[in-house]
Amino acid sequence: MSETNIDIPADLRPRDGRFGSGPSKVRQEAVEALAKAAPGLLGTSHRKPTVRNQVKRLREGLAALFELPDGYEVALGNGGSTLFWDAATFQLIQDRSAHAVFGEFSSKFAKAAKLAPQIADPVVFESEPGTHPIVEVVEDVDVYALTHNETSTGVTMPLRRVENGNTLVVVDGTSAAGGIAFDPREVDAYYFAPQKAFASEGGLWFALLSPAAIQRIEDLAGRWTPEILNLNTALDNSRQEQTYNTPSLSTIFLMAEQVDWMNAQGGLSWAAKSTADKSQHVYDWAESREWASPFVQNPEQRSPVTCTIDLDASIAADDLTKILRANGILDIDAYRKLGRNQVRIAAFPAIEQADIEALTACIDYVVDRLRP
Numbered sequence: 001m002s003e004t005n006i007d008i009p010a011d012l013r014p015r016d017g018r019f020g021s022g023p024s025k026v027r028q029e030a031v032e033a034l035a036k037a038a039p040g041l042l043g044t045s046h047r048k049p050t051v052r053n054q055v056k057r058l059r060e061g062l063a064a065l066f067e068l069p070d071g072y073e074v075a076l077g078n079g080g081s082t083l084f085w086d087a088a089t090f091q092l093i094q095d096r097s098a099h100a101v102f103g104e105f106s107s108k109f110a111k112a113a114k115l116a117p118q119i120a121d122p123v124v125f126e127s128e129p130g131t132h133p134i135v136e137v138v139e140d141v142d143v144y145a146l147t148h149n150e151t152s153t154g155v156t157m158p159l160r161r162v163e164n165g166n167t168l169v170v171v172d173g174t175s176a177a178g179g180i181a182f183d184p185r186e187v188d189a190y191y192f193a194p195q196k197a198f199a200s201e202g203g204l205w206f207a208l209l210s211p212a213a214i215q216r217i218e219d220l221a222g223r224w225t226p227e228i229l230n231l232n233t234a235l236d237n238s239r240q241e242q243t244y245n246t247p248s249l250s251t252i253f254l255m256a257e258q259v260d261w262m263n264a265q266g267g268l269s270w271a272a273k274s275t276a277d278k279s280q281h282v283y284d285w286a287e288s289r290e291w292a293s294p295f296v297q298n299p300e301q302r303s304p305v306t307c308t309i310d311l312d313a314s315i316a317a318d319d320l321t322k323i324l325r326a327n328g329i330l331d332i333d334a335y336r337k338l339g340r341n342q343v344r345i346a347a348f349p350a351i352e353q354a355d356i357e358a359l360t361a362c363i364d365y366v367v368d369r370l371r372p
Contacts, residue, residue, distance in 0.1 A: 006369050008327040008362050014355035020331030021151055021306045021346045022175060022196040030199065030257035034250055042249055052241035054252050059238065061259035062206065065268050066184055071211040076204055077234040077243055081174045084191045084205045085109040087229040088143070089116035091220045092170055092189060092213065097143040098123040100157065102132045103150035104337050109172060110145070118223065129338060130296050130308075132157040137164045144169050148190075149176035152335040154308030154344065155301050161186045168213055177206075178262065179305040179348055181272040188213040197271070197305065199350040200255035203248050209235070262349060271349045272304070278347035278356045279304040285360045291315055291367060295342055307345045308334070315367055317341045323366050329359060 018025035034041075044050050059074040068074070077083070089112055099110035101124050113122040123141060127133035132155050135144060144162045148171050149155070159182045161169055168188040176182075177190070178197030184190065191207040194200035209217075214235065221232040227244070237244050262271050283302060286292040291312035296302045311317050321333050321343065334342040343363075347356060 006323050006327075006366055008324075008329075008365055012358060012361050012365055013327060014329065014352075014358035014362070016352065016355055017327075017329040018331065019329070019346050019351065019355075019359060021335075021344055022193075023202065024196050024199060024346055024348050025350045026199050026201075026254060027258065027261070027350050030254050030261070033257050034253050037253060041253060044249070046242055046246050046249065051249055051252070054249070054256055055238075055241040055243075058252055058256040058259060059241065061256060061263060062208070065178065065259055065263055066190075066208055067268070068184055068208060069210075072184060073209050073214060073235070073238070075207045075209055075231070075235045075238040076247075077231075077237075078204060078245055078247055079228065080202055080205055081172060081191060081193045082108070083229065084207065085112040086116075087225075087231050087234075088145075088170060088189070089113055089119060090223060090225040090229055091217045091231040092143055092168060093119050094142045094216065094220065096120040096122065096141050097145050097170075098125065098135065098138050098141040099145040100133050100135050100147060101126040102147070102153065102155055102157075103129055104152040104335065105172065105174070106147040106150055109147075113145070129153045130155060131298065132301055135162060137162060139164070142167050145172075146170070146187075147172040148180060148182065149173070149303050149305055151175040151196075151306055152338055153295070154303040154306045155296055156180060156303045156305075157301070159183070159186045168210075168216060170213075175303075175306055178259075178268070178271055179275040181268050184208060184210075188216075194251055194255040196346075197275075197348045197350075198255045199258040199348065201248060201251040204243075204251055204255075207231075258350065265349075274349050274353075275304040275347045278351065278353055279307050281353070281356055282307040282309065282345055282347065282360065289364075291371070295340065305347055307347060308340075308342055309345065310340060310342045313341060314371055315341075316370075317343055319370065320363070320366055323370075324362065327362070329362060332359075
């Protein structure tokens with residue numbers, strides 16, 4: 001048996017080997033429900049009741065999951081979180097924004113704001129990967145852009161309103177939404193995509209909008225905006241239970257199935273405990289091994305949904321993940337641009353606790369055979 005041809009015993013392997021940080025595991029029960037609904041859903045008009053009822057189901061499910069206060073609304077549109085960054089430069093940032101930057105994804109919104117000619121250059125609060133910065137009050141800023149969970153590094157930050165007059169708190173919740181609890185009253189626009197905790201496919205964005213954010217969108221409706229980036233158009237269509245242009249119907253259905261399932265389990269408090277329990281197992285496991293350690297040093301900043309674990313130089317992470325993949329254990333590779341010898345393990349609600357525990361046992365099994 002060569003080092004790159006290690007066969008993990010079947011009784012050690014997880015029942016489901018999907019641990020990717022996005023796209024993430026989709027529950028088989030949701031796929032089967034989609035197959036049953038497909039003849040009357042897939043390939044039908046998104047302007048008709050069959051599809052609009054699914055959008056309504058999803059929007060109402062999200063409002064319940066996040067326990068949205070009165071006046072908050074759920075908006076959606078095509079394009080994913082990346083599109084939402086550009087949309088925000090037109091219709092959420094009035095003049096200038098301030099950004100917490102502590103990894104690949106949090107940096108992208110700041111870059112989008114810097115490139116936008118209709119607004120001033122942003123203020124950037126930056127910290128090293130593996131930490132998050134402290135955001136301070138800036139007098140001429142009208143949007144504070146935060147990231148709830150930096151998917152590339154496995155750092156989470158608390159969400160607290162930055163009080164500074166007529167300002168909005170705009171939060172990228174893409175890998176946190178549905179897996180980390182927070183108070184929606186602390187934010188004005190909390191946006192995310194379906195392919196992580198919501199166990200669906202990509203290509204859509206969702207945003208939880210406060211009355212203040214809705215007012216800002218309406219106030220900036222006169223600013224020239226490409227129609228696909230027009231949040232006022234997206235909000236108008238969302239209120240009609242549809243999107244401006246044709247969405248992926250399967251994505252909407254799978255996400256609605258996941259949201260209903262999460263609400264039936266106990267809502268966001270249940271989901272947050274589920275992710276916290278699974279991630280704590282991963283961190284405890286890493287700290288008990290001489291050849292592994294959590295990348296994020298401060299336990300309070302460690303993500304409960306995307307766990308980044310550094311490996312000793314004697315263990316090549318690429319070799320480890322290649323062997324695991326050959327054994328049906330998928331997508332625990334480190335984020336490529338971070339450039340560290342590490343693994344990244346998702347602990348989203350759809351992933352079973354027993355599978356997380358089996359994963360760490362499998363890593364132990366492989367490492368015992370890889371180390372000199």
